[in-house]
Amino acid sequence: MEQFGFFDTVEKHLPDEFTIIYEIARILEDSSHAISRALAPILELNDPSTNDNSPDQILIPNIPEAKEFEADLIRSVTDVRYIYPAQHLLPEIVFLRRLAERSLWMPRPRSPKNFRYQTESDRFAPDDRKQKVYILFDTSSSMRQHYRIHLAKAIVYLFLQQNQRELGTIFFRTFDLTVGDLCTARDVPSYERLISDVMHINAVGNGTVLQKALQTAIDDIAHESQLSHAQILVVTDGVAHIDLDKLREQMGDQITVNTVKIGHARMHIDAKVIEDQVFHSSSPETIRLRELIKQKRDLELQISTAAGHLRQEALRSQLGVVLKQIETLNERLGTFVSEHYGLEIQKLSTAYVNVNDISPEEMFSLPEEKVSELEELAESLLDALRQERQVEDIKRAAVLYDHLMLLMKYNKIDASRFEKAAKELEQMLDSILNKPTSGADDMAISDLERIQLRNMLDLGSFSNSFSLARILRMLWIKLRRWWMARKQFRAFRAITRKKLNRRM
Numbered sequence: 001m002e003q004f005g006f007f008d009t010v011e012k013h014l015p016d017e018f019t020i021i022y023e024i025a026r027i028l029e030d031s032s033h034a035i036s037r038a039l040a041p042i043l044e045l046n047d048p049s050t051n052d053n054s055p056d057q058i059l060i061p062n063i064p065e066a067k068e069f070e071a072d073l074i075r076s077v078t079d080v081r082y083i084y085p086a087q088h089l090l091p092e093i094v095f096l097r098r099l100a101e102r103s104l105w106m107p108r109p110r111s112p113k114n115f116r117y118q119t120e121s122d123r124f125a126p127d128d129r130k131q132k133v134y135i136l137f138d139t140s141s142s143m144r145q146h147y148r149i150h151l152a153k154a155i156v157y158l159f160l161q162q163n164q165r166e167l168g169t170i171f172f173r174t175f176d177l178t179v180g181d182l183c184t185a186r187d188v189p190s191y192e193r194l195i196s197d198v199m200h201i202n203a204v205g206n207g208t209v210l211q212k213a214l215q216t217a218i219d220d221i222a223h224e225s226q227l228s229h230a231q232i233l234v235v236t237d238g239v240a241h242i243d244l245d246k247l248r249e250q251m252g253d254q255i256t257v258n259t260v261k262i263g264h265a266r267m268h269i270d271a272k273v274i275e276d277q278v279f280h281s282s283s284p285e286t287i288r289l290r291e292l293i294k295q296k297r298d299l300e301l302q303i304s305t306a307a308g309h310l311r312q313e314a315l316r317s318q319l320g321v322v323l324k325q326i327e328t329l330n331e332r333l334g335t336f337v338s339e340h341y342g343l344e345i346q347k348l349s350t351a352y353v354n355v356n357d358i359s360p361e362e363m364f365s366l367p368e369e370k371v372s373e374l375e376e377l378a379e380s381l382l383d384a385l386r387q388e389r390q391v392e393d394i395k396r397a398a399v400l401y402d403h404l405m406l407l408m409k410y411n412k413i414d415a416s417r418f419e420k421a422a423k424e425l426e427q428m429l430d431s432i433l434n435k436p437t438s439g440a441d442d443m444a445i446s447d448l449e450r451i452q453l454r455n456m457l458d459l460g461s462f463s464n465s466f467s468l469a470r471i472l473r474m475l476w477i478k479l480r481r482w483w484m485a486r487k488q489f490r491a492f493r494a495i496t497r498k499k500l501n502r503r504m
Contacts, residue, residue: 015202019403020147023363024154026370035358041351042233042260043159045131045166072108074099082106123164124191130168131231134217138210138236140176143203145237146357148262152235155260156198159233160191170194171220171230175213176205182220210240210345211247214257218250234259234345238354244344245282251348259349263357285336289329296322364410371414374404378421385428394432401425 028036074083080099083106087095098104135156143149160167172194174180185191214232221230238261251257279290299319306312346352366374381397384390404422408415 015149015200017147017150017406018199019399019406020150020363021154021157021199022403024147024151024358025158027358027363028154028158035355038353038355039155039158039260042258042353043155043162045133045163045231069107070110071105074102074104074106076102079106080104124167124185124188125165126168126186131163131166132168132171132229133163134171134221134230134232135173136210136213136217136232136234136236137172137174137198137201138176138208138234139174139180139201139203140205140208140237140239141203142208142237142239142265143262146263147360147363148237148357149201149203151262151355151358152260153198153201155235157195160195164191171217171224172198173213173216174201175209176203177207177209178205179209179213179216208236208240210234210236211242214242214247215250218247218255221255229254231255232257234349235262236260236345237262237265238345239265239342240345241342242344242348243280243282244347247348256350257345257348258351259345259353261345261352261354264354285329285333289326289333292322292326292329296326360410364407366407366411366414371417374400374407375417375421378404378425382424382428385432389432394429397425397429401429 027033028039030036074080077099083104087098087104090098095104137152137156139149143152160170170185170191172183172185183194183197185194214234217232221232232255234257236259238259279286296319299315299322303312303315303319306315378400381393381400384393385397401422404418404425408418408422411418
């Protein structure tokens with residue numbers, strides 16, 4: 001659970017049904033599962049060192065600039081004092097001719113190519129020669145359906161964890177109706193913070209600006225020298241249209257896009273969509289159609305102003321030909337849009353994976369060994385808390401309680417077994433979180449940590465957690481502590497004043 005960045009930001013309220021991610025991760029870690037097999041091309045990066053045997057890949061120590069030179073011709077007569085000594089043995093006539101032609105050789109200092117040693121650690125260790133990844137994460141409202149946002153988080157988490165050794169700098173943005181702020185991971189603390197931020201994402205947007213998100217990523221890569229040959233990973237439900245030709249032109253050969261599409265949602269195609277495609281697409285067919293529409297308007301204007309009957313008939317004949325061409329192109333474009341609209345990201349992607357939505361029955365139908373493991377975990381945490389109330393154990397108990405409540409909601413078969421463990425955890429957490437911090441055993445748990453722990457839990461699940469009497473008692477304790485601290489401060493100030501007066 002610590003690996004999900006859970007305990008680092010417990011002061012925040014967690015997204016709804018947060019622990020579903022754990023059950024999805026359990027499914028994805030099963031290499032025999034259909035979704036796990038489908039995601040294999042996306043989740044695994046190749047180690048760049050296995051594909052690059054060039055001299056630049058050889059690791060060398062840092063070399064001072066003064067000791068790295070290259071042979072170069074002299075550029076002026078004053079450089080003659082720096083030439084290689086062997087050239088002084090040339091006949092005088094040859095030496096002077098080469099001096100006049102500036103063809104004598106001299107050593108010239110250059111800036112060294114300085115590479116850092118590559119670490120052998122399996123943890124995240126950024127290196128300019130490693131694979132740079134730019135992740136675009138869809139947070140539109142459609143991602144709330146069928147637990148897609150939870151599946152997307154699990155996919156990104158597994159991708160980052162499985163490829164720690166091969167990953168260089170990581171860039172991350174969310175997108176829905178707008179494009180989110182840029183998050184960057186360049187060291188281990190920022191890498192762990194990025195995973196924590198991903199785990200706390202909510203799907204709240206009312207649109208999917210995939211086109212703008214891709215353009216923003218391409219612009220970031222173009223202005224960041226470290227992101228050359230970067231890979232863009234898009235995680236989305238795919239309900240968005242992009243201008244394929246324009247993006248391909250902007251990407252060039254230096255950027256690749258890989259996509260994970262969750263679910264099989266499709267965009268609704270109507271006359272307005274086709275009209276927008278005609279006036280905004282840069283494909284040859286739509287450009288030709290816009291030219292024909294402009295030609296049609298010109299012909300209609302000429303017909304209205306033509307003087308002779310024969311001239312009008314000739315223009316009407318031309319207009320008829322143009323109208324037939326427009327009708328043909330409209331039919332062809334309508335057929336193409338209905339078949340391909342919203343699927344352009346598939347053509348743009350080097351690797352494209354479409355995974356099915358995960359059903360609750362599949363996620364929460366646990367085998368007997370998993371149910372037994374949860375019961376044993378609950379019992380071990382309760383034993384630990386009865387002996388010594390460590391803050392980390394309390395947090396783990398809070399997470400397990402939240403997860404058991406979620407399992408009881410969906411898994412009716414094992415609900416009775418989950419209920420027993422959940423009730424015992426509830427009673428323990430209730431006694432810890434709602435008991436005044438007056439005893440010596442509770443002093444290790446600060447008021448701030450109590451607030452953070454309550455944010456991790458659904459407060460409505462505790463019976464009588466916030467009765468009026470308990471609220472008044474907690475307020476009285478806080479008031480008494482404040483009054484005692486104020487008295488101590490006054491006494492300290494009085495003592496220090498007396499000492500100052502004596503010295504004066």
